[in-house]
Amino acid sequence: MSQTHDMHTMPYERPNIQRLAPYLPGEQPRPGDRVIKLNTNENPYPPAPAVLDAIHRVDAEQLRLYPQPQARAFRQAAAKVHNLDENQVIATNGGDELLRLAITVFCQPRPTPATAGEISDSAGLGYAVPSYSLYETLAQIHDTPITTIPLGHAFTLPDDFARQLNAAGCRLAVIVNPHAPSGRLEPLETLRAVAKTFRGVLLIDEAYVDFAQHDAVSLLHPEAGLDNVLLLRSLSKGYSLAGLRFGYGIGHRDLIAALDKARDSYNTDALAQAVAVAAIQHRRHAAQSCQRVIAERERVSHALNTLGCRVLPSQSNFLLVTPPADASSVYQSLKRRSILVRYFDQDRLRDKLRITIGTPAQNNALISTLTELTNTRPCG
Amino acid sequence: MSQTHDMHTMPYERPNIQRLAPYLPGEQPRPGDRVIKLNTNENPYPPAPAVLDAIHRVDAEQLRLYPQPQARAFRQAAAKVHNLDENQVIATNGGDELLRLAITVFCQPRPTPATAGEISDSAGLGYAVPSYSLYETLAQIHDTPITTIPLGHAFTLPDDFARQLNAAGCRLAVIVNPHAPSGRLEPLETLRAVAKTFRGVLLIDEAYVDFAQHDAVSLLHPEAGLDNVLLLRSLSKGYSLAGLRFGYGIGHRDLIAALDKARDSYNTDALAQAVAVAAIQHRRHAAQSCQRVIAERERVSHALNTLGCRVLPSQSNFLLVTPPADASSVYQSLKRRSILVRYFDQDRLRDKLRITIGTPAQNNALISTLTELTNTRPCG
Numbered sequence: 061m062s063q064t065h066d067m068h069t070m071p072y073e074r075p076n077i078q079r080l081a082p083y084l085p086g087e088q089p090r091p092g093d094r095v096i097k098l099n100t101n102e103n104p105y106p107p108a109p110a111v112l113d114a115i116h117r118v119d120a121e122q123l124r125l126y127p128q129p130q131a132r133a134f135r136q137a138a139a140k141v142h143n144l145d146e147n148q149v150i151a152t153n154g155g156d157e158l159l160r161l162a163i164t165v166f167c168q169p170r171p172t173p174a175t176a177g178e179i180s181d182s183a184g185l186g187y188a189v190p191s192y193s194l195y196e197t198l199a200q201i202h203d204t205p206i207t208t209i210p211l212g213h214a215f216t217l218p219d220d221f222a223r224q225l226n227a228a229g230c231r232l233a234v235i236v237n238p239h240a241p242s243g244r245l246e247p248l249e250t251l252r253a254v255a256k257t258f259r260g261v262l263l264i265d266e267a268y269v270d271f272a273q274h275d276a277v278s279l280l281h282p283e284a285g286l287d288n289v290l291l292l293r294s295l296s297k298g299y300s301l302a303g304l305r306f307g308y309g310i311g312h313r314d315l316i317a318a319l320d321k322a323r324d325s326y327n328t329d330a331l332a333q334a335v336a337v338a339a340i341q342h343r344r345h346a347a348q349s350c351q352r353v354i355a356e357r358e359r360v361s362h363a364l365n366t367l368g369c370r371v372l373p374s375q376s377n378f379l380l381v382t383p384p385a386d387a388s389s390v391y392q393s394l395k396r397r398s399i400l401v402r403y404f405d406q407d408r409l410r411d412k413l414r415i416t417i418g419t420p421a422q423n424n425a426l427i428s429t430l431t432e433l434t435n436t437r438p439c440g
Numbered sequence: 441m442s443q444t445h446d447m448h449t450m451p452y453e454r455p456n457i458q459r460l461a462p463y464l465p466g467e468q469p470r471p472g473d474r475v476i477k478l479n480t481n482e483n484p485y486p487p488a489p490a491v492l493d494a495i496h497r498v499d500a501e502q503l504r505l506y507p508q509p510q511a512r513a514f515r516q517a518a519a520k521v522h523n524l525d526e527n528q529v530i531a532t533n534g535g536d537e538l539l540r541l542a543i544t545v546f547c548q549p550r551p552t553p554a555t556a557g558e559i560s561d562s563a564g565l566g567y568a569v570p571s572y573s574l575y576e577t578l579a580q581i582h583d584t585p586i587t588t589i590p591l592g593h594a595f596t597l598p599d600d601f602a603r604q605l606n607a608a609g610c611r612l613a614v615i616v617n618p619h620a621p622s623g624r625l626e627p628l629e630t631l632r633a634v635a636k637t638f639r640g641v642l643l644i645d646e647a648y649v650d651f652a653q654h655d656a657v658s659l660l661h662p663e664a665g666l667d668n669v670l671l672l673r674s675l676s677k678g679y680s681l682a683g684l685r686f687g688y689g690i691g692h693r694d695l696i697a698a699l700d701k702a703r704d705s706y707n708t709d710a711l712a713q714a715v716a717v718a719a720i721q722h723r724r725h726a727a728q729s730c731q732r733v734i735a736e737r738e739r740v741s742h743a744l745n746t747l748g749c750r751v752l753p754s755q756s757n758f759l760l761v762t763p764p765a766d767a768s769s770v771y772q773s774l775k776r777r778s779i780l781v782r783y784f785d786q787d788r789l790r791d792k793l794r795i796t797i798g799t800p801a802q803n804n805a806l807i808s809t810l811t812e813l814t815n816t817r818p819c820g
Contacts, residue, residue, distance in 0.1 A: 071694065071698070072546055072611070072640065072641045072668065072694075072695065072698070073545045073546060073698035074545065074546065074547075074548060077544075077545050077698055077701055077702060078698075080701050080702075082700070082701040083705045085506065085509050085705050085706070086506075088506065088508060088509065097505075100506055102504055102505055102506065103504060105504075106500035106501070106503075106504055107500060107503050107504065111503065112498075112499075112500060112503075115495060115496075115498050115711070116495075116496055118492075118495050119492075120486035120487060120492060120680075121486070122683050123486075123487050123491065123492075123680065123681050123682075123683045123684055123715075124482055124483060124484075124485075124486055124487065124680045124681070124682060124683065125477075125482055125682055125683055126465065126466075126468065126480055126482065126676075126682045126683065127682075127683050127685070128468060129465050129468065153533055153704065153707070153709075154704065154706060156704045156705060156706065157704055160704060164581065164582075165453045165454065165457050166452055166453060166454065167454075168454060169549040169583070171551040194705060197705075201544065201701075201702050202544075203549070231452070260452065261452045288452065296506075300500075300503065300504045301503050301504070302503075302504060302505055302506045302507075303502050303503045303504065303505055303506065303507050303709060303710030303711070304503055304709050304710070304711065305507070305706055305707075305708070305709035306709075314451065314452075315452065318451065318452070318453035318457055318458075320462070321457055321460050321462040321581075322457060322460075322581050324533065324534065324536045324537055324540060325463045325465050325536060325574060325577075326465070326534060326536065326685055327533070327685075328685070329533075329683060329684050329685040329686075329709075329712060330683030330684070331495070331683070331684065331711050331712070331715075332709060332711070332712075335503075335711075
């Protein structure tokens with residue numbers, strides 16, 4: 061071998077990528093596996109029929125030509141829904157892309173090891189823990205400092221959350237609201253207070269907001285006097301379109317313009333744009349699905365309580381449940397019976413399971429299986 | 441207003457994003473505009489009928505559930521086509537995502553202004569100019585140093601290209617082959633020599649390779665003794681699927697594993713995955729479209745030569761043409777006659793037009809309009 065450099069002496073990727081433990085999505089059963097899938101917070105009901113119609117109307121020309129680079133038809137439709145301006149909306153390849161863009165645009169990467177000394181852990185990302193583990197992964201990919209702030213009892217934001225973010229020099233903070241994995245909703249006044257005090261950009265991850273009684277869009281109105289708020293919306297859960305990878309951000313036009321510069325030039329495809337426009341225009345259908353999920357959430361919550369599980373009040377499409385036996389064992393037992401739920405081997409979550417709300421039949425299967433499991437085990 | 445911080449005193453985004461001039465895609469006519477669109481290198485022929493069938497078979501369940509995170513069915517299909525292993529393939533949201541991932545993973549961002557002194561311009565991206573302008577934009581978003589190396593006469597790579605990259609400390613180099621915007625193909629031996637000498641990762645952007653007599657996959661075989669080569673493929677041009685945003689990377693498994701860690705967790709959607717699998721399985725249809733484009737390319741090239749244009753030999757689906765009159769004026773005149781071509785206000789390109797090969801009827805319209813324009817203007 062005549063190469064000038066030796067093969068495999070050291071990896072080509074940056075040290076932060078070498079160290080990275082990639083994000084692990086929930087298990088995906090293979091097509092044909094007969095499982096009750098309550099592990100990744102999908103909506104149990106199908107999307108609006110108009111969405112499938114939009115797909116079936118796609119023609120060869122839409123595929124052959126580049127898509128509209130800004131997804132303008134979607135931006136206009138979303139702006140109309142939220143009574144905002146088109147330039148306050150950005151369409152993204154899933155909500156995850158918006159998270160990545162915000163970290164790229166607002167957070168500073170660490171200096172290289174070559175530059176002398178360590179600078180203080182500042183100019184990075186802050187969020188409360190426990191939370192959606194992708195925030196950490198994305199910050200590690202960007203190699204920006206991370207500040208984690210423990211949530212209070214019952215997963216409440218601490219009163220000095222914004223002051224802690226400022227003290228750490230965070231440039232971006234993420235609040236997932238309703239919270240994942242607890243389902244707890246922080247009220248609008250808390251969010252407003254954080255945004256007023258925090259000196260960086262506050263991204264409120266509203267992936268699950270369609271299942272809550274809540275609307276934070278007023279934080280974006282000029283009367284709110286806030287220029288640092290971004291809301292993340294997703295079509296994955298509320299619109300039953302997890303397969304589509306379509307999300308969007310809404311916020312101050314200057315924040316949106318900055319994010320817009322950093323996205324891939326054609327970040328959403330022509331099919332997804334057509335489907336997303338149909339979905340948001342037929343949001344009444346989605347809202348009805350969400351109402352059915354909410355009704356089931358209350359029913360399942362009550363039933364699990366009766367079984368001796370502790371269940372946190374949720375405004376989302378999942379429940380965080382403390383079973384009366386070892387959670388990891390219950391997770392395994394459910395899995396053996398073809399019911400997938402989510403277990404997180406993390407502080408404050410090791411005694412809990414996150415259970416997605418399914419159809420009434422799926423939920424009944426869950427309840428009866430848990431009844432059987434808890435009757436044959438010592439209670440906690 | 442009671443905010444602790446003043447609104448609008450300074451932007452929230454990082455300085456490199458503030459300075460960034462975003463990538464400008466070619467003009468996109470609105471639906472219904474009757475133009476001859478020869479400006480963004482789309483394939484003039486539709487994708488395989490099987491591709492539309494795949495879309496029309498999409499059901500609500502595929503939309504409701506998260507997609508397979510690694511696009512495994514596509515990776516397996518692509519691996520089979522190239523006679524490689526599945527773990528040598530990564531599916532991306534357009535070839536552009538692969539470019540962004542490679543820069544993120546292999547290139548070091550600059551130190552913050554807060555860290556004392558400027559370090560040498562190293563550990564960044566290198567490429568020859570002129571080239572696809574997105575490389576510069578993506579490097580600026582990542583805030584990594586850029587080394588540009590001028591192409592020789594006729595857009596050839598300089599003999600000391602790899603040595604110049606090494607001298608600048610580049611961690612990643614991109615060669616677009618066939619070259620854009622000239623259409624010139626660098627032979628395999630040149631690529632092999634660059635890869636052997638260059639100490640970083642060599643990404644060969646083969647977005648247009650389906651129109652060339654060329655196959656660089658042998659650089660990935662163990663016998664080649666190279667661990668630093670990545671090939672970028674796109675379904676946009678050769679497969680007539682620019683609307684779909686689907687590309688892929690093939691390379692050494694360690695490079696693919698590193699890129700895989702840095703991609704968004706569900707970077708390609710369920711629809712796009714289904715379509716991409718159908719497209720690559722029906723690649724014979726795509727190859728026939730490409731043959732028709734190649735035949736037209738040769739015919740148009742000859743006709744433009746006859747008109748007094750200088751036309752570089754192209755192995756792509758476009759021609760770089762020096763018209764016998766001011767190129768910018770010819771561009772404007774064509775546009776007034778509803779023919780869109782691409783004009784780049786850049787060094788070495790200001791006297792040229794990049795013209796996509798269209799259908800025979802579109803090409804005839806171009807030729808006759810150019811005939812008319814060059815007959816009524818002084819020749820160059």
